[in-house]
Amino acid sequence: MKTKNYSQAFCSLLLICVVTIFPSCNRETPENMEADMLTFSIREDGRTVVIPSGDHVVNYYLSTHLDDTALLSLTPEITITENATIVPKPGTPMDFSRPVTFVVSSQSGDWHRTYTVNIINTxxxxxxxxxxxxxxxxxxxxxxxxxxxxxxxxxxxxxxxxxxxxxxxxxxxxxxxxxxxxxxxxxxxxxxxxxxxxxxxxxxxxxxxxxxxxxxxxxxxxxxxxxxxxxxxxxxxxxxxxxxxxxxxxxxxxxxxxxxxxxxxxxxxxxxxxxxxxxxxxxxxxxxxxxxxxxxxxxxxxxxxxxxxxxxxxxxxxxxxxxxxxxxxxxxxxxxxxxxxxxxxxxxxxxxxxxxxxxxxxxx
Amino acid sequence: MRKIIFITIVAFLSTFCANAQGTDTTSVHKETLPFGKPCGDAHSIPKIEHSINVGVGIGASSPIPIPNRISEMSWAPHPCGILGYRLRYTLNSNLGLKTGLQLQHVGMSAKAKVYQMFTQATVEDAEVSGYFTGYNETKINATYLSVPLLFSYKIIGTDWGFDAGVFVALKIQGHFGGAVKDGYIRIDTPTGDRAEVGYETFNFSKELNPFNFGLLFSAEREISQHWSGWLDLSWALTPTLKDTFQGLEYKMYNIYGFFGISYNL
Missing domain, CATH: 2.60.120.890 (BT2081, beta-jelly-roll domain)
Structure with a gap:
């Protein structure tokens, strides 16, 4: 059947096309370019705030009043974009008597976001x-x-x-x-x-x-x-x-x-x-x-x-x-x-x- | 790319001209014509053959390779068609040169999930660009006036012939548009402000490349004295959208296959 030949030939051509394209595809999971601080919490306080994506300033109001000296050593707990990194590393006590700046870097390392955290106690x-x-x-x-x-x-x-x-x-x-x-x-x-x-x-x-x-x-x-x-x-x-x-x-x-x-x-x-x-x-x-x-x-x-x-x-x-x-x-x-x-x-x-x-x- | 286009066209034309100037009839077997058919008039081999082609096809305008920021792709061909005239200039019993003029309509729809892919969208009358994560729908339809420049090889003793070469095409009209939906866009940079996207459209029709150049492969089988069936694969080497267009971070290329019949005049 001639038509069969044509369709076979056409299919082979398409196959060539597909075979040429797909082996060259890089199907590895792409690197995440985002670098967001998603939530912020102070372990000693327990309240967690969700951070809107446009924000660079986090105002964390303590839910119970603490002595001002307690601000010298509070432990931040922070969630960030998957595979991103953050400096300084949360989870250890820090001095929050002044604003603390965190830098989140994307998985690719090319993109950064800076967050200033204010702990408010009054x-x-x-x-x-x-x-x-x-x-x-x-x-x-x-x-x-x-x-x-x-x-x-x-x-x-x-x-x-x-x-x-x-x-x-x-x-x-x-x-x-x-x-x-x-x-x-x-x-x-x-x-x-x-x-x-x-x-x-x-x-x-x-x-x-x-x-x-x-x-x-x-x-x-x-x-x-x-x-x-x-x-x-x-x-x-x-x-x-x-x-x-x-x-x-x-x-x-x-x-x-x-x-x-x-x-x-x-x-x-x-x-x-x-x-x-x-x-x-x-x-x-x-x-x-x-x-x-x-x-x-x-x-x-x-x-x-x-x-x-x-x-x-x-x-x-x-x-x-x-x-x-x-x-x-x-x-x-x-x-x-x-x-x-x-x-x-x-x-x-x-x-x-x-x-x-x-x-x-x-x-x- | 321009160099490649130029060299290919010059090579083709110089071969064509060199042979056209020759006065001798190309030597062929007196008894047979290409395709091994007995010839009624063995003394004259047609130096130039003309044919009218009509066909349908399918294909895609696709980035090559498909970036890893695109997944879950689905593709739906739009009806594609071709109507053209082809001229074959015989060089010898096997070889010839082909050219012609054809009107070619291509199109497709594609849906895909994209991940942090740079794009632009028009929201109401405001243009927003940034890195989009979500679903994308793209529709392309374009009509080209195209000139193939092919080396043609006929297999003696069979009905088959194969052509390979290039095409140059001018866009007559075209639409490139679609929508982004169910996702979000980070404005300007991957760390820019996040804006949720429900359903927003884009239209890059003005950005369609007015010129197209690429490779063209063809297989042809003679069915009767006047009718042949054929199959074309055209693979563009110039991008579907203008080189200067910044709205997509990858380039797309037209890859379309056509099959049809031709009437040999």
């Missing part, structure tokens, strides 16, 4: 915003007050999506109320590409920014993970105090970008005490049933645009403190109170300095 660390840590490089460089979180890393992701000149909304300023520095938060105009929100408000909070992904950028309320352990369970918070200065931007706009001439932008400044070890996020930070108390700026005291105004806000308790349950708290500030809904005015500026949490029944 309620409201660095609340005068004097200590700052840098991340990234070039136009991706931004600074964060030690122990605090911002949404700046989300802006870094936006830089990679074709908007490289978008300025970071939260930054260090020397226009301070006390000390050298304060936090400046500025609402930025985003837009430009459809994946980038119209408005990006400046924000500062205790907690962490979750994995910034193409998906979560579209729903940023889920990105902000609020809460750090509240360790002074014998003393509950009484009031939140801060020094604020606010300059609302002009041209208030709704989420669609329409200008609303009658609206003026407002900042937000509040603290939440809640139960449970899981964080709250932007969808439930003021509504969750886990909330025990909230102290919230209600705009009754007007803010000056030129000088700092002292704001003292009592914690309003919604329910009694449950026993035997871990407590968490967060302090949150934003240059546009509806910035999470992409509403506000570009250029709104909030300056924040000298934040305190006054405790009830102080220990004698």
């Amino acid at each position: 309620i409201l660390t660095n609340s005068d915003f004097e200590q700052w840590q840098g991340s990234g490089s070039g136009n991706n460089y931004y600074e964060t007050p030690v122990g605090w979180s911002t949404a700046n890393n989300g802006v870094r992701i936006i830089h990679g999506m074709g908007v490289p000149d978008l300025e970071f909304p939260t930054y260090k300023t020397d226009e301070a109320f006390s000390g050298r520095y304060a936090v400046a938060m500025c609402t930025r105009l985003g837009g430009q590409t459809s994946m980038v929100p119209n408005l990006i408000s400046g924000s500062l909070f205790l907690g962490y920014l979750g994995n910034v992904t193409l998906l979560t950028l579209a729903n940023p309320l889920l990105l902000t993970k609020f809460g750090v352990p509240y360790t002074k369970t014998s003393q509950l918070p009484d009031s939140l105090i801060g020094y604020l200065r606010y300059i609302p931007g002009t041209d208030y706009q709704d989420p669609r970008g329409n200008i609303c001439p009658d609206s003026t932008d407002r900042c937000s400044f509040y603290a939440v005490l809640f139960e449970g070890s899981e964080p709250l996020d932007g969808t439930n930070i003021q509504s969750s049933e886990r909330i025990i108390a909230i102290a919230k700026y209600d705009y009754k005291t007007p803010l000056s645009s030129t000088t700092y105004t002292r704001i003292a806000l009592p914690f309003v308790y919604r329910k009694p403190v449950p026993q035997g349950v871990p407590l968490q708290y967060s302090v949150i500030a934003s240059s546009s109170s509806k910035g999470d809904l992409y509403e506000g005015a570009a250029g709104s500026m909030l300056y924040l300095d000298a934040v305190q949490i006054k405790l009830k029944n102080p220990e004698k």
Whole structure:
């Protein structure tokens, strides 16, 4: 059969092709190029934190208060990407009274990530915003007050999506109320590409920014993970105090970008005490049933645009403190109170300095 | 690569021209023509034969070798077709030179699991590049106008003939696109920010190489006085996508086989 001959011949040709290609394939398992710190824990504390992939700074809040001398010898336990290596080697006691830098190197050795770990042992660390840590490089460089979180890393992701000149909304300023520095938060105009929100408000909070992904950028309320352990369970918070200065931007706009001439932008400044070890996020930070108390700026005291105004806000308790349950708290500030809904005015500026949490029944 | 292309074409053309200028009819057996067929008119051997080819085929555009960052591959051929004219210039009873002009459509779909592979994807209107881990679907369709340049060998006493040589091709139209899904991309570098990828598309059609050059092997069997069956394997040596394209860390090559029939005029 002639057709049979042809098909045989064709098959042999294909076979030649396949045989030529495949022996030359290198089917060894490829080297892992990633170099991430995945989780961080302090053996003496026991709490484990999962590290979002964009982070270079790990704020580890001890879940029980330790003496400051205990920070001189704590044992880190760290998980990293498969086959990667880490220096210095975890598992042995180290001095965490200052930030410790770890370098994770990929299996191939070509790729590295540097992590700075802050062990935080106090309620409201660095609340005068004097200590700052840098991340990234070039136009991706931004600074964060030690122990605090911002949404700046989300802006870094936006830089990679074709908007490289978008300025970071939260930054260090020397226009301070006390000390050298304060936090400046500025609402930025985003837009430009459809994946980038119209408005990006400046924000500062205790907690962490979750994995910034193409998906979560579209729903940023889920990105902000609020809460750090509240360790002074014998003393509950009484009031939140801060020094604020606010300059609302002009041209208030709704989420669609329409200008609303009658609206003026407002900042937000509040603290939440809640139960449970899981964080709250932007969808439930003021509504969750886990909330025990909230102290919230209600705009009754007007803010000056030129000088700092002292704001003292009592914690309003919604329910009694449950026993035997871990407590968490967060302090949150934003240059546009509806910035999470992409509403506000570009250029709104909030300056924040000298934040305190006054405790009830102080220990004698 | 350009040197190879140039030398091959010059070699072919010089052989072709040298023989075309010769005035003598190539000496052949008076009684037989190639393929061992008795010849009605033993005095004239056709110096130039013409044929019209039509055929179908399958193949792939593939990196060679397949990088170890690609696994779980599956491949689905798209209907490929060829329509062409070929001219054979007889050198002697065995040997000849072939050229022609053919319209060739190739295509395939491939799915694979990729591991930390550099790629680009367009998310909405933003272009994101980085190292992707997850699943990849690629679809390629391209039409080329191609000129084969072949040395042709006929086995006397049989119906068989074999050709080997090169082809040069110009892309007329083409699509190269697909999707990345169910994975994540590390932006810019393997240690860059991680972004989850549900389903995002890419389109590299503009990056298709307008020029293609490669090896061409052919087997042919005469069925009757006018009809033959044939089989081609074309193996491109120039990449499917432009050399300057940085969106993939490997180069892909068109490897396609065709079979069909030809009518000898």
